[in-house]
Amino acid sequence: MKHLGFLMAVMVIVGCAGPKKVADRRVRRIIYNDDGGEVKHMATPDIKAMLDQRVRGLLGTQVDTVFYNGQQDFAKAFYDSDIEGVEIIGDAGLREALANGVDPSAKLIGFCRSNGLETFWSFRMNDIHDSYDRNLGKFKRDHPEWLLGSKDVEYPRRSVKAAIWSAMDYSVPQIRSHVMAFIEEVCGRYELDGVEFDYCRNASLFKPTFEGKPVGPEHLAILTKFHRRLRTMADGVSKQKGRPFLLAASVPDSVKLCRFVGIDIETWLKQGLIDVLIVGNGRVPFTMANRELIELGHRHGVQVYPRIDINSNTGDRIFWQYREAWNAAAVNSWQCGGDGIYLFNAFDADRLGRNPLPEALRQIGDPQTLVGLDKLFAVDVDLGKVGIGNGDLRFYTPRENLVPMSLVESGRFVRFHVGEDLTAALSPTVELRLMIQGFNTNSTPGPQFEFNGQQLGNGSFKQTKPGAGWFTFSLDPAHVLLGDNKITGSAGSGQGASAVLSGVELWIRQTADKPKHTPPPAP
Numbered sequence: 001m002k003h004l005g006f007l008m009a010v011m012v013i014v015g016c017a018g019p020k021k022v023a024d025r026r027v028r029r030i031i032y033n034d035d036g037g038e039v040k041h042m043a044t045p046d047i048k049a050m051l052d053q054r055v056r057g058l059l060g061t062q063v064d065t066v067f068y069n070g071q072q073d074f075a076k077a078f079y080d081s082d083i084e085g086v087e088i089i090g091d092a093g094l095r096e097a098l099a100n101g102v103d104p105s106a107k108l109i110g111f112c113r114s115n116g117l118e119t120f121w122s123f124r125m126n127d128i129h130d131s132y133d134r135n136l137g138k139f140k141r142d143h144p145e146w147l148l149g150s151k152d153v154e155y156p157r158r159s160v161k162a163a164i165w166s167a168m169d170y171s172v173p174q175i176r177s178h179v180m181a182f183i184e185e186v187c188g189r190y191e192l193d194g195v196e197f198d199y200c201r202n203a204s205l206f207k208p209t210f211e212g213k214p215v216g217p218e219h220l221a222i223l224t225k226f227h228r229r230l231r232t233m234a235d236g237v238s239k240q241k242g243r244p245f246l247l248a249a250s251v252p253d254s255v256k257l258c259r260f261v262g263i264d265i266e267t268w269l270k271q272g273l274i275d276v277l278i279v280g281n282g283r284v285p286f287t288m289a290n291r292e293l294i295e296l297g298h299r300h301g302v303q304v305y306p307r308i309d310i311n312s313n314t315g316d317r318i319f320w321q322y323r324e325a326w327n328a329a330a331v332n333s334w335q336c337g338g339d340g341i342y343l344f345n346a347f348d349a350d351r352l353g354r355n356p357l358p359e360a361l362r363q364i365g366d367p368q369t370l371v372g373l374d375k376l377f378a379v380d381v382d383l384g385k386v387g388i389g390n391g392d393l394r395f396y397t398p399r400e401n402l403v404p405m406s407l408v409e410s411g412r413f414v415r416f417h418v419g420e421d422l423t424a425a426l427s428p429t430v431e432l433r434l435m436i437q438g439f440n441t442n443s444t445p446g447p448q449f450e451f452n453g454q455q456l457g458n459g460s461f462k463q464t465k466p467g468a469g470w471f472t473f474s475l476d477p478a479h480v481l482l483g484d485n486k487i488t489g490s491a492g493s494g495q496g497a498s499a500v501l502s503g504v505e506l507w508i509r510q511t512a513d514k515p516k517h518t519p520p521p522a523p
Helices: 004-017 047-053 092-099 104-114 138-142 160-164 173-189 217-241 255-261 265-270 291-299 323-335 346-350
Strands: 030-034 063-068 118-124 194-198 246-251 276-279 303-309 341-344 375-378 413-418 429-437 448-451 460-465 468-475 483-490 500-509
Touching (some): 030 346, 047 104, 063 104, 104 118, 173 194, 194 217, 194 276, 217 246, 217 265, 255 265, 255 291, 265 291, 291 303, 303 323, 323 341, 323 500, 448 468, 483 500
Parallel strands (some): 030 063, 030 341, 118 194, 194 246, 246 276, 276 303, 303 341
Antiparallel strands (some): 375 500, 429 500, 448 483, 460 468
16 A cells, blocks of 8 residues: 555554644634535546635635545545545546546645645545435445445435435444544545544444434443544654644534434543544534533633534525624624634535625634624524434434424423623614414414513514414514523414424624615525
């Protein structure tokens, strides 16, 4: 193998010196996760055109770090791997560049580092996109017995099993050896500042998860031992390069959810197995369920970055439409103690032709640049109830007090976080908007709501389609709490069992020249 000499040197160094944690307190205002789509889908071998798609536009913004993903499910790569069972995946332009001796991944990494952007390789630790397209790489085709499920079985649509059947079983020693070889190859081949282990793409690691059950202590021990090997490898790379080489990990939103899937995050932090912690899969950015992990990371001297997935809020896709939503999610992360912002799927933001990304990258990476900006807070969506292809998120995403919420069941409420003290803001205008679906618009009285225990009056109503529409209420800023805010509701008489609260938006406007937004249609 091409990199055997490098790996032997690393082993010798580690054997002599022993592992040593590298502390790095670099400022990372925004970490930008790049899934490598511009490399994978190169139409031509033009490197400049590839760089122009995403990373060139990061220069001059508040982005300090790029996490680049150049592989897919440890069976496919965007480069010519020497690992047995790993195939090249990509379009004609990528293949032509590689055939000509040009590695676009190396060019992208080199461009970032030469322009002062810290660069990590992002490993998706059990990517399951092939559960949906059923296009298994050679390694998985050769060893179907090492997967959690089977390609030959039709699992129930939207179920956890349908989402994660192609995940690799980390209890199999050969799987861990294969993953380790892949990681070592990348560390030896590319000039990187560190690597990320992304367990939010995906956290299906062991057989119990496939059955919807928590893993056992033996699974926690297996993964922790594996990360000790990764720590030893990284420390050797650091000594060989003569500079810090860091390990980052993206994990589910809480200690409980981490342990459910096999991640003993408390032990990892206590033993110094990671240097940078990314908290949450980013699909519930307004819930701020990851506050526990922010505090835990800081207790162990590790910098912590809340993750925001720009594809959140299935249905209206508010991050695709409103830069105010980016402002609100970012201010929440800063107020809860985050050391910076981690953006995932940010390149999807131009899907509706209203791309808020360029301006957002110049604002959300510093609490001071967020002061005085308009913000849109929201209640997150329970992806166990809404969305296609989200079965994989159900077992490690917080699901409490989200929308949709039944309006005919008593005792139900939704909750969301507001990370800005509106009593300190300069005369903000506060508007609460509630989307109701499945109710009789002709029935009186209509739905009734309370915001933080106070009865809301008769707000205005705009019907978007039969049985659905937005209720809008003007609020006193003093009624909005710094921290968690709570909404309860009831459908009123004459309503059927299908009446639900399906969306919540809290608009904070602090600038007089902002036009009122146009509500999107109901999902």
